[in-house]
Amino acid sequence: xxxxxxxxxxxxxxxxxxxxxxxxxxxxxxxxxxxxxxxxxxxxxxxxxxxxxxxxxxxxxxxxxxxxxxxxxxxxxxxxxxxxxxxxxxxxxxxxxxxxxxxxxxxxxxxxxxxxxxxxxxxxxxxxxxxxxxxxxxxxxxxxxxxxxxxxxxxxxxxxxxxxxxxxxxxxxxxxxxxxxxxxxxxxxxxxxxxxxxxxxxxxxxxxxxxxxxxxxxxxxxxxxxxxxxxxxxxxxxxxxxxxxxxxxxxxxxxxxxxxxxxxxxxxxxxxxxxxxxxxxx
Numbered sequence: 314x315x316x317x318x319x320x321x322x323x324x325x326x327x328x329x330x331x332x333x334x335x336x337x338x339x340x341x342x343x344x345x346x347x348x349x350x351x352x353x354x355x356x357x358x359x360x361x362x363x364x365x366x367x368x369x370x371x372x373x374x375x376x377x378x379x380x381x382x383x384x385x386x387x388x389x390x391x392x393x394x395x396x397x398x399x400x401x402x403x404x405x406x407x408x409x410x411x412x413x414x415x416x417x418x419x420x421x422x423x424x425x426x427x428x429x430x431x432x433x434x435x436x437x438x439x440x441x442x443x444x445x446x447x448x449x450x451x452x453x454x455x456x457x458x459x460x461x462x463x464x465x466x467x468x469x470x471x472x473x474x475x476x477x478x479x480x481x482x483x484x485x486x487x488x489x490x491x492x493x494x495x496x497x498x499x500x501x502x503x504x505x506x507x508x509x510x511x512x513x514x515x516x517x518x519x520x521x522x523x524x525x526x527x528x529x530x531x532x533x534x535x536x537x538x539x540x541x542x543x544x545x546x547x548x549x550x551x552x553x554x555x556x557x558x559x560x561x562x563x564x565x566x567x568x569x570x571x572x573x574x575x576x577x578x579x580x581x582x583x584x585x586x587x588x589x590x591x592x593x594x595x
Contacts, residue, residue: 378459384541386527387454392540399448403432404476432473440469443556445543450556455543456533464538471532475515482512 407428410421444463458464486508490501518530
């Protein structure tokens with residue numbers, strides 16, 4: 314019976330059941346994570362700046378360039394003494410060396426170099442250190458600006474260069490310009506102009522001093538400087554004290570001169586009185 318049942322099943326029996334298909338798993342849907350919104354800080358509102366009021370521009374007043382009241386202008390004698398000492402110290406050796414070289418034909422190179430070193434000491438080094446030249450120490454004078462302070466150091470240098478400007482002007486205007494020469498030599502206009510410009514500086518200084526009530530030169534007027542009398546403090550030491558002694562020596566010489574002049578004047582008066590008395594007796 315078992316074989317017959319199998320045959321019946323193959324001929325008219327039902328077909329074998331198919332295996333059920335396993336349904337594919339759907340991927341789990343990813344849930345969107347909620348994004349936390351960051352709180353936005355509210356910016357504080359700045360208060361509006363008040364409008365700036367434009368300052369009314371006043372006219373700038375020119376500084377008072379007159380001599381301060383606590384200073385006294387140097388006398389004519391002190392000015393002359395300062396100029397003479399400065400000239401003698403600065404240029405005597407230099408001019409002597411040039412004269413020996415030109416007129417005597419001697420080798421005066423060392424004299425010229427020594428003269429230039431002396432000029433540099435009095436024009437640059439001494440004023441740069443103490444604000445006064447050797448001539449001003451000897452004459453008890455000094456330069457003061459209208460502000461009451463020392464003038465710019467360049468003023469002291471330029472004030473002592475008149476002799477150098479004159480020498481340079483004559484050199485360029487006469488020796489190097491071919492002016493007044495005979496022959497085919499052409500006039501050198503450039504050197505002539507340089508010479509005239511150099512000579513114009515000491516000429517301008519002379520006329521400025523002559524026309525100014527305070528005897529200011531061109532450089533004095535440009536830098537606002539005045540030559541005033543100097544009163545030593547007595548606290549100077551070292552080289553400053555030695556240089557101040559030059560002023561004491563000059564003052565003694567001036568006092569001796571004034572004493573001699575006064576004695577001469579008294580003698581002259583006494584002699585005149587004697588002559589008058591004798592003439593009356595006769």
